[in-house]
Amino acid sequence: xxxxxxxxxxSLCSKKENLxxxxxxxxxxxxxxxxxxxxxxxxxxxxxxxxxAEVAETASGPTIGAxxxxxxxxxxxxxxxxxxxxxxxxxxxxxxxxxxxxxGFCIESxxxxxxxxxxxxxxxxxxxxxLGEDIHPIRLKKYDLSMGLMVCNExxxxxxxxxxxxxxxxxxVSASDMPDFYIYPWRIMSLSRAIENQLPHIACNRAGNDRFxxxxxxxxxxxxxxxxxxxxxSEECALIGEIDLEKIKEIRQTGSIIEDRRPEIx
Amino acid sequence: xxxxxxxxxxSLCSKKENLxxxxxxxxxxxxxxxxxxxxxxxxxxxxxxxxxAEVAETASGPTIGAxxxxxxxxxxxxxxxxxxxxxxxxxxxxxxxxxxxxxGFCIESxxxxxxxxxxxxxxxxxxxxxLGEDIHPIRLKKYDLSMGLMVCNExxxxxxxxxxxxxxxxxxVSASDMPDFYIYPWRIMSLSRAIENQLPHIACNRAGNDRFxxxxxxxxxxxxxxxxxxxxxSEECALIGEIDLEKIKEIRQTGSIIEDRRPEIx
Numbered sequence: 156x157x158x159x160x161x162x163x164x165x166s167l168c169s170k171k172e173n174l175x176x177x178x179x180x181x182x183x184x185x186x187x188x189x190x191x192x193x194x195x196x197x198x199x200x201x202x203x204x205x206x207x208a209e210v211a212e213t214a215s216g217p218t219i220g221a222x223x224x225x226x227x228x229x230x231x232x233x234x235x236x237x238x239x240x241x242x243x244x245x246x247x248x249x250x251x252x253x254x255x256x257x258x259g260f261c262i263e264s265x266x267x268x269x270x271x272x273x274x275x276x277x278x279x280x281x282x283x284x285x286l287g288e289d290i291h292p293i294r295l296k297k298y299d300l301s302m303g304l305m306v307c308n309e310x311x312x313x314x315x316x317x318x319x320x321x322x323x324x325x326x327x328v329s330a331s332d333m334p335d336f337y338i339y340p341w342r343i344m345s346l347s348r349a350i351e352n353q354l355p356h357i358a359c360n361r362a363g364n365d366r367f368x369x370x371x372x373x374x375x376x377x378x379x380x381x382x383x384x385x386x387x388x389s390e391e392c393a394l395i396g397e398i399d400l401e402k403i404k405e406i407r408q409t410g411s412i413i414e415d416r417r418p419e420i421x
Numbered sequence: 422x423x424x425x426x427x428x429x430x431x432s433l434c435s436k437k438e439n440l441x442x443x444x445x446x447x448x449x450x451x452x453x454x455x456x457x458x459x460x461x462x463x464x465x466x467x468x469x470x471x472x473x474a475e476v477a478e479t480a481s482g483p484t485i486g487a488x489x490x491x492x493x494x495x496x497x498x499x500x501x502x503x504x505x506x507x508x509x510x511x512x513x514x515x516x517x518x519x520x521x522x523x524x525g526f527c528i529e530s531x532x533x534x535x536x537x538x539x540x541x542x543x544x545x546x547x548x549x550x551x552l553g554e555d556i557h558p559i560r561l562k563k564y565d566l567s568m569g570l571m572v573c574n575e576x577x578x579x580x581x582x583x584x585x586x587x588x589x590x591x592x593x594v595s596a597s598d599m600p601d602f603y604i605y606p607w608r609i610m611s612l613s614r615a616i617e618n619q620l621p622h623i624a625c626n627r628a629g630n631d632r633f634x635x636x637x638x639x640x641x642x643x644x645x646x647x648x649x650x651x652x653x654x655s656e657e658c659a660l661i662g663e664i665d666l667e668k669i670k671e672i673r674q675t676g677s678i679i680e681d682r683r684p685e686i687x
Contacts, residue, residue, distance in 0.1 A: 274686055277676060290686060311617055311678050313579035314687040340616045340647050347613030350606045351577055381609050410543060412577050420540055420556060421580040 156298065159189035160374035160394040161198070161235075162387050164363025165332075168203035170210055174218060178225055184393040185229040194235030195361035196307045196332035197257065202367065203238070207283055211240035211255050219260060219267055227265025232295060234261045235359070236273065236306045236330045241285060252285045259304045259330065261293045269293025273306040274315065280308075290315055292324040298400065303354070305329040310344050310358075313351065320352035320413060325403055327356040334368035342373060350381040353407045355398045362391045379406035422564065425455035426640035426660040427464070427501075428653050430629025431598075434469035436476055440484060444491055450659040451495040459625035460501030462573045462598035463523065467631055469504070473549055477506035477521050485526060485533055493531025498561060500527045501625070502539065502572045502596045507551060518551045525570045525596065527559045535559025539572040540581065546574075556581055558590040564666065569620070571595040576610050576624075579617065586618040586679060591669055593622040600634035608639060616647040619673040621664045628657045645672035 161180045166172050177198055184192050197203075199218050200210045212218050222233050239258035257280065259271035272287025273280075292301035303319030303326065310316075310329055319327065327348060333341040341360070349356035356377050361370040375386040376396030385396030407413070427446045432438050443464055450458050463469075465484050466476045478484050488499050505524035523546065525537035538553025539546075558567035569585030569592065576582075576595055585593065593614060599607040607626070615622035622643050627636040641652040642662030651662030673679070 274683060275681060277681075286683075288686060312682065313583065313613075313617055314682070314684075317579065318687050343609060343612045343647050344616055346609045347579075347617075350610055351579055351613075381606050415541060415543075416578065416580070417540060417552075418580075420554060421584050 156191060156398050156400055157187070157189045158191045158357045158376055158396055158398050159184035159193065160357060160359035160376065160387065161192055161194045162359060162362050162372045162374040162392050162394055163195060163198065164391045165195065165198060165201040165361055165365065167201040167365045168206050168210060170199050170218070173199045174221055178221070180391070180393045181225060181233070184395060185231055187393070187395050189231065189395055191232040191357065192234070193328050193357045193359035194233070194330060195359050196236045196330045197238055198235050198330070199237050201365055202332070204279065204283055207238060207255060211238045213240050213242060214258060214260065214267055214270060219262070222262050223265050223267065226262045230264060232261065232263045234259070234302065234304055234328050234330065236260065253283050255284050256287060257284050257306055259306045261302055261304055263295055263297060268295065271304045271306065273309060275309045275312050277308040290318045292319050292322050300325040300400070303327045307331040307333065310341065310348060313348065316348040316352055320354060324354060326398065327352065327354050329356065329358045331358065331360040332370065333360050335371050338371050338373055346377060346381040349377045349379060351412060353379040353412055355379055355403060362389060379403065422457060422664050422666055423453070423455045424457045424623045424642055424662055424664050425450035425459070426623060426625035426642065426653065427458055427460045428625060428628050428638045428640040428658050428660055429461060429464065430657045431461065431464060431467040431627055431631065433467040433631045434472050434476060436465050436484070439465045440487055444487070446657070446659045447491060447499070450661060451497055453659070453661050455497065455659070455661055457498040457500070457623065459594050459623045460499070460596060461625050461627035462502045462596045463504055464501050464596070465503050468598070468633065470545065470549055473504060473521060477504045479506050479508060480524060480526065480533060480536060485528070488528050489531050489533065492528045496530060498527065498529045500525070500568065500570055500594050500596065502526065519549050521550050522553060523550050523572055525572045527568055527570055529561055529563060534561065537570045537572065539575060541575045541578050543574040556584045558585050558588050566591040566666070569593045573597040573599065576607065576614060579614065582614040582618055586620060590620060592664065593618065593620050595622065595624045597624065597626040598636065599626050601637050604637050604639055612643060612647045615643045615645060617678060619645040619678055621645055621669060628655060645669065
């Protein structure tokens with residue numbers, strides 16, 4: 156299966172422009188036969204804190220709608236993250252919880268087939284986003300596969316990908332917004348998540364810059380040995396890599412890490 | 422504090438020769454002011470399966486004795502692993518448990534101050550070694566530090582180093598016997614263990630070869646950002662690196678991974 160990282164430059168708070176850019180790069184990817192496309196974290200807005208209530212949408216809003224249309228037209232899978240407006244956030248009993256989630260989404264054949272709300276927030280995010288409470292892989296019908304979707308800072312917690320692997324994930328996808336100073340640790344940990352779970356990893360990071368930082372891309376697609384199948388530089392691009400679905404099981408059966416775990420002593 | 426990896430070639434089953442070689446390289450390391458020295462996995466024997474009962478010793482045997490003498494003479498810390506003869510292994514009720522452990526040891530100022538029996542065995546090791554049941558850091562008096570000691574295959578389980586970090590480890594030390602085909606995954610995961618726990622890592626691997634495999638060394642000493650402070654090639658050597666003890670706490674306080682963990686959802 157051909158996978159793609161849509162390593163895009165994100166224009167802060169410019170939702171229309173970002174969505175157009177994302178879909179333009181996605182068209183390039185599907186024209187090269189990519190069937191599973193990953194976008195960076197909060198791809199449609201960046202961390203638009205100053206206008207976060209205005210740019211937030213529900214999962215039935217126009218952004219997911221546009222992605223579903225694209226997915227239906229090109230019969231492909233789309234995964235990434237966006238700023239979600241929390242339903243019920245107006246309740247008084249929830250006043251101390253921010254009215255947004257960082258929503259990981261997965262769309263297949265024109266439908267939203269799964270979500271994953273970011274569970275490990277970093278720095279300022281804690282003021283603007285509520286914490287996701289569940290970690291489960293997302294089932295993809297067409298390929299009879301489960302996707303373990305992670306959002307940015309979650310990569311620093313091996314617990315997250317481990318939970319996904321233990322619940323049957325067949326591949327990992329991560330959507331990141333990693334700045335230049337953290338790109339080396341991000342790359343090491345992202346590769347380690349593939350190796351220690353013996354799963355392919357489609358790791359999509361952002362390119363370009365905004366008023367907060369510079370984002371040096373370096374998105375990659377790796378197999379379950381952590382071998383790089385495709386890797387981007389720092390420029391905006393649609394990175395394409397071929398994942399051998401037959402080999403996923405084969406790699407996991409080689410001295411199985413998962414089977415030999417000893418949760419009773421950790 | 423200067424640390425060293427004694428990246429030695431191990432001669433299968435030749436205990437006297439290996440101990441001499443280890444101490445000779447250790448002398449080189451202390452002459453360069455190393456205060457904490459890590460040896461590879463089963464440094465004194467290799468995986469001497471054909472004569473394992475003969476080479477196995479208890480922790481009060483001559484091998485640990487020789488290391489204690491060295492540690493006392495040079496006022497240094499020594500850590501590594503050896504084949505331990507299990508006490509009580511002759512009991513009928515334990516007949517199905519192999520009579521050896523893969524014993525991680527830590528010696529300070531002439532005394533055995535802590536052990537860590539390997540908890541995650543790989544392949545053939547399962548036939549020859551009983552499983553260790555405890556994961557705790559080892560307290561070093563002189564430096565007021567706790568060492569998280571791991572043995573080879575344990576590096577593939579992020580759970581092991583995480584447990585050590587959660588129990589207060591200030592640095593990680595790993596003793597490995599990693600063959601050529603696994604050196605790339607080993608390096609990625611070993612660096613990831615440093616970064617995801619925000620702890621320095623002294624990762625000592627074996628050099629040379631035996632009838633099982635070739636061992637390409639690549640021992641390294643890294644800080645809590647995963648930055649390489651010193652790294653060896655494939656030759657036998659005493660690799661020296663300087664760990665800034667003051668910076669250990671500073672790095673851990675930068676967007677603390679450990680504090681933000683959410684064990685209730687993993």
